Amino acid sequence: MNRRSFYRAPEGERRQELIEATLDCISEFGLKGATVRQIAVRAGVTAGLVRHYFESKDQMVAEAYRAVIASLTEKAKNVEGDPATRLKDFIAINLTEPVADSRSISLWAAFISQVRVDPVLAEIHRDGYLAFRNALQELLGDFLAANGRPAGPEECRRYAIAINGLVDGLWIEGCLAGDLFREGELVSIAMASVEALLGLRIEK
Amino acid sequence: MNRRSFYRAPEGERRQELIEATLDCISEFGLKGATVRQIAVRAGVTAGLVRHYFESKDQMVAEAYRAVIASLTEKAKNVEGDPATRLKDFIAINLTEPVADSRSISLWAAFISQVRVDPVLAEIHRDGYLAFRNALQELLGDFLAANGRPAGPEECRRYAIAINGLVDGLWIEGCLAGDLFREGELVSIAMASVEALLGLRIEK
DNA sequence: GGTATTATTATACGCTTGAATAATAGCGAC
């Protein structure tokens, strides 16, 4: 009776691989297709190992959701440069790959559908959403100020809600039916729309 | 051994109840929590009955998705009156209950997350999406024409994409965090945003 | 009112699920 030989992964690495495998499975097979066994296969280990790294499958899934939120927001929050450039990059990043692709929305939707069911996911969601919208709100405040149109918090809030909605909506359209749009079309529509909403040019 | 007494439902009624129960369960417990047994309990029948009305659970779920799409689009497509009124109503309907509530988005997200997995759902989705956007595109064409700004199909298309994105995005924001907005705030933001996008007043 | 039809219940089956447990292979310390 000889067992499989295996590799003993260093600190944290296996954990990360398991989370990545979880996300792969959810995006490919849906939440209910992402079984412990399937995830283990994807990660190249046996099913029992999951419980060595996580208290339960549910906890692993929750941590996977944290990773999704992080990957969706971190790029957008780290834009640099003058306000116009940051706003422009924020929009472009969110509407091009890898943020805008069918894998992203599959994951996002799978988790959103669980937010009502699972309080743990609900909290992760709310934190992520607020961080995202606050980042956008700040961005808009800076941009308006830099263009001689300083706006109070209430006005910024309304702009942030509208533009967040616009970007989210276009993101979804792009993810779900990317082939219906020409290369760069969504970004171009978003840019023109934001300019119309704010009454200011973004690109000089 | 006496069996439960029961009611023999007339033509089609039980079927409808089962679909409704399926949606209730999906929104409450998620796709994987919506088991045949749970759905049967919700519908007030026993599990075996499902297979009397549907070839499989999957088929029942697919029909349930058809019902969701229909309920999300039918109200929006049946707006009446002059172009401005229709556009206004279209926006308002999509951003107030019952279209905009947490049950709707739970259902929508649950199915969207399966679109990549299940080709049957993918087809239902695409048909529904195109019908929705085409309805909006036509609405916009009429509105622009009525306001002395007749637009070609390409221009209408771009407006439709942007406004569809905006409405979808705000719908999601409202569904997921309705308590973060004041009564009527989303509709008001949407109205103002669409006016800014089109450069035309909707309300006189 | 008896009879045929069928919608519904009740029960059972084979499979998959997440989890628990015991055995063991890899690897660093000495």
Next chain:
DNA sequence: GTCGCTATTATTCAAGCGTATAATAATACC
């Protein structure tokens, strides 16, 4: 080297899954 620790495998388990089947209660029909 070999010893000790633990990450990993292998195996098992009970519960729950979708489905199949047979018995039966409700209704329509004559």
